[in-house]
Amino acid sequence: MGIENLILLLIEAGFYFVFMVGLLHLRHQLGIGVFIAALGVMHFLETYLAAVFYIELPFGVISPGSSVLFSGKLMMILLLYVKEDAAVVRAPIYGLLAGNFLTVGLGFFLRHHQTIGVVPGRIADLAFIDEMGWLMLWGTTLLYLDSLVIILLYERLGRVFRKSTAMRFFVSGVAVLTFDQIGFFAALHFLNGAPPEVFWGGWIAKMMAASAYAVLITIYLHYSRISAIPVSPRPISDIFADLTFRERYEDLLDRSGRDALTGVYDRSRLEFEAPRILSAMLAEGKPMALMIIDADHFKQVNDRFGHLAGDGVLKETAACLQRALRAGDRLFRFGGEEFVVICEDMPPAVGADRAEMLRRTVEAEIRRPDGVTVTVSIGVANSYSDGTTLNALLSAADARLYAAKNAGRNRVVSS
Numbered sequence: 001m002g003i004e005n006l007i008l009l010l011i012e013a014g015f016y017f018v019f020m021v022g023l024l025h026l027r028h029q030l031g032i033g034v035f036i037a038a039l040g041v042m043h044f045l046e047t048y049l050a051a052v053f054y055i056e057l058p059f060g061v062i063s064p065g066s067s068v069l070f071s072g073k074l075m076m077i078l079l080l081y082v083k084e085d086a087a088v089v090r091a092p093i094y095g096l097l098a099g100n101f102l103t104v105g106l107g108f109f110l111r112h113h114q115t116i117g118v119v120p121g122r123i124a125d126l127a128f129i130d131e132m133g134w135l136m137l138w139g140t141t142l143l144y145l146d147s148l149v150i151i152l153l154y155e156r157l158g159r160v161f162r163k164s165t166a167m168r169f170f171v172s173g174v175a176v177l178t179f180d181q182i183g184f185f186a187a188l189h190f191l192n193g194a195p196p197e198v199f200w201g202g203w204i205a206k207m208m209a210a211s212a213y214a215v216l217i218t219i220y221l222h223y224s225r226i227s228a229i230p231v232s233p234r235p236i237s238d239i240f241a242d243l244t245f246r247e248r249y250e251d252l253l254d255r256s257g258r259d260a261l262t263g264v265y266d267r268s269r270l271e272f273e274a275p276r277i278l279s280a281m282l283a284e285g286k287p288m289a290l291m292i293i294d295a296d297h298f299k300q301v302n303d304r305f306g307h308l309a310g311d312g313v314l315k316e317t318a319a320c321l322q323r324a325l326r327a328g329d330r331l332f333r334f335g336g337e338e339f340v341v342i343c344e345d346m347p348p349a350v351g352a353d354r355a356e357m358l359r360r361t362v363e364a365e366i367r368r369p370d371g372v373t374v375t376v377s378i379g380v381a382n383s384y385s386d387g388t389t390l391n392a393l394l395s396a397a398d399a400r401l402y403a404a405k406n407a408g409r410n411r412v413v414s415s
Helices: 003-026 031-053 063-083 086-110 126-156 167-193 197-225 238-243 243-255 268-286 298-305 306-325 348-365 388-405
Strands: 055-057 061-062 290-297 330-335 337-342 376-382
Touching: 003 055, 003 063, 003 197, 003 238, 031 063, 031 126, 061 063, 061 197, 063 086, 063 126, 063 167, 063 197, 063 337, 086 126, 167 197, 167 348, 243 268, 268 290, 268 330, 268 337, 268 388, 290 306, 290 348, 290 388, 298 306, 306 330, 306 337, 306 348, 337 348, 348 376, 376 388
Parallel strands: none
Antiparallel strands: 055 061, 290 337, 290 376, 330 337
């Protein structure tokens, strides 16, 4: 029985992962709201199962709601942060917290109704609603703390596991899920009298879940970067109408305008795409950030270690920047050791923060052949304050890039 339950649990985890990652991957076509709504809908089932639904495994007693579904939700939130940013991650967490406050509040009023029996043998269990409301509220509060900690921990672990995304996800998941297991078991023990074996069995299951989800997410991130295509601005109904043609066209478009060394878009692609992106942002009343990124003292790498080593550093730097960007951001090689980043719908303050994150990421992950840290200087411009043409933004960003270099390099200068 224990082995059968374990196999079912693994199938459930795989089904959950594939379904949720599919929604996240299609967020630009379907809208991010679909992914966030799915997270919210699952919260009641997670809490209900964690409260009353237990199965026996070879290593103990666990609830799929806690070990599979909640662990998966936390890892999905971290994946959402990696693919988007903290501002997007706040939406599902605050929404869940507000919804559960509403559940508890409505439960208080509902218990004052004078109810009647209409369906034979069925009566509303308001005590159960109260219990679930408080459990969901406590679980969402823990989720809020878990999400903050797992994102901060993931960022810090970038300095330790520079080349292992799987280890960053795994260690972050292990640490935060351990904290969560302690916190949620305390509530279960207080409200339902859950025995200690539920804690230990659930903890082991969550550690296994952290390992499995870390591997699956790493595989997804690897292949999603390889197969990524530019996002179409047309409605999804239009895409269905001529799907075969669009797939061939966008595949050809994606492979053209690429820099031969780094694999990112080249300058010709920048000059083609950037004005169109900028025009679209201006028409919608949204800001666009443009960054020029320059590798500091790069000539020293070529002089000391040769151009092949310099090419290797450039390729690693480009790959590092690409990993750190949102899915919709675009990275171009501008020339030599300079790169340009285009970020749609990004206000000046957010653009400065994102540039600082890119600077820190390169500093943490990229090394010269002799082990010395590679750093970058970044100049940031924004369409709200620096102009409405590509040339104006490039000029403003270039001036700030040189200001960053004159101020000592390895820094960001923005408006």
